[in-house]
Amino acid sequence: MDSSVSTAIDIDHLQVSYGSQQVLHGVNLSVASGEFIAILGSSGCGKTTLLRTIAGFQKAAGGAIRLFGRDVVNTPPEKRGMAMMFQSYALWPHMTVLGNVGYGLRLRGVPKDEIRARVANVLRMLNLSGLEGRKVTNLSGGQRQRVALGRALAIEPEILLLDEPLSNLDAKVRIQLRSEIKALQNRLGFTAIHVTHDREEAMTMADRIVVMDAGRIAQMGTPKEVYDQPNSPFVASFMGAENTIELDIRPSGSGVEVKADSGNPVSYSGSVPVGAVTAYFRDDVASLDDPRARIDGSIVLPGTITQRTYPGGHYRYVVAIGDRHFTVTDDRYHELDHAVGLRLPLESLHLFPTDHTKGGIHA
Template sequence: MNSSPSAAIDIHDLHVSYGRQRVLHGVDLSVAPGEFIAILGSSGCGKTTLLRTVAGFQKAAGGAIRLFGRDVVNMPPEKRGMAMMFQSYALWPHMTVMGNVGYGLRLRGVPKDEIRTRVAKILKMLNLSGLEDRKVTNLSGGQRQRVALGRALAIEPEILLLDEPLSNLDAKVRVQLRSELKSLQNQLGFTAIHVTHDREEAMTMADRIVVMDAGRIAQMGSPKEVFDRPNSPFVASFMGAENTIDLDVNPASKGIEVKADGAAATAWDGRAPPGRVTAYFRDDVASLVDPNARIDGSIVLPGTITQRTYPGGHYRYVVAIADRHFTVTDDDYHELDRPVGLRLPLASLHLFPTDPTKGGNHA
């Protein structure tokens, strides 16, 4: 892969090791100027290692990292011209808000009057005006994280790296800061890479999502593309399609014919790998119908309601099908132990050839 001269960040064949253990295995990623990329993955997948290597805190074992066409793979962090925001606030506890936000500017020798002007502008953006002289130890968690963001933005970076900066905040503040951070990125135009394990956070903030697994990129694309068209069982499960059922797929006159144990065959004008497949689906695509229903484009699995809860706005049911249990939301009240049909629209299923080593249905 050749470096793109228009890319803000161009990562090519990046390898990183901790001692003898290889952590990143030839990662390729190009980020356009002004783009917001979210890197998603479970613990140990390499997402934070990738971010720290781009920042210069972790040494690469091979490959290239180019920032606006300049190879920085062997440069120290302070020479790379980017800012980083950490999971922990990493603020100076003995300093005021003004002191923390202006810290990077002082290191760069910016005159005091200009520091005060630039910091005031940043604090206004972050709704922190009037707190200039307050110690950061006297702030709330959300205010501290805004100070950390202000410190990163004060140096006017072209690239901002975010290492799960919202994960320590409570849910309401996290959602609010999510919106503020995205709004600031649109307003200021910096390029951002945001590492997170929170799928909703990535979906609502990113222009593109990168899903990582075991030190490699499993899939990248727009949030809608990765959510609606996962390219593997791993990505399907990671994006919330954690329910699975094994199906038999055979060619039919109008596309395919799908069968499952205890369910009538359903023809669908669509495509799927022939033979034994595993269907991955999210709770919200399933619905409750009459167990004897025949619905074009869907397969109906006969089962029994075993649990019912009311979280608000709808009911949540657990449906037992043979030795499997599936969670379904439904607006209507249904009695326990009632026979029902679990309707699965085929267009909403992610179908992959069944792994013969796993055998049978699996949750």
């Protein structure tokens, strides 16, 4: 890999259409050499189309794709110097492990002895040594996916594209392979773009996350940035902050006063939108308190416990506030129908003006 080129992939105003329907609307993305990017989004957001267009399997309608400075938007897939892992494994069922992992090398005219040596090295890295002669149809799902990864790595690609390669595996194997792929990427130094709809997978594997929505990039940043500082209601909800409450925030003295439909108003000195605001939050930021409590920096909403379960290590409660229900975890045991306060720290809420065309930020 040419270490003098710091940008491995530069996508410039990329557009893709299926017939008259535009699928990608001018996507811009720059990926550093050796970086691991996860493209995260729900079905139909354009993430797989973006990956296939980078690979060359889908034709671009406009824009540029530069790989290490070379525009490849009209270059066929086999001349782009990258490898791809598919969700379906895409292995040759009639071939052995050796045949599958060495397939790309054979196409490139690599001598048989060198193929065998390189495949043996790859299989050692993937804990598949000794399975060279086994048919892939006689392997477990996790082993097949390792073979698919081995086939991609055997050609020593500068760029590896991963199209939801772990979604068909059971949870334990999926977690194990996440760790193995990331460790190999760190060790070998290739650039990776991984498409997934699994938030945890993206968070644990990627250096940066790209959240896509309706053919556009909604937000990109480190996992912590996107998780802790979503830039829109869509990203907040997609990253797990699916609970919402309406607040009214007004300037008061040197700060603001925050009011909910129920509970006492709270003074706050942080930087927040003013006016009618929708607060998005994850279950884990809520806690249980006295319904009459007044706590600096938190709103406390009076409610009633309607459900209690014990998944292990803590209790999980459902708290009814009016006609809304919120899930809360708590270490303490509480009786059903017990009056409680749903405590929400304001600094942990993602606040967006309910009417996005109005409202400023109170500094």
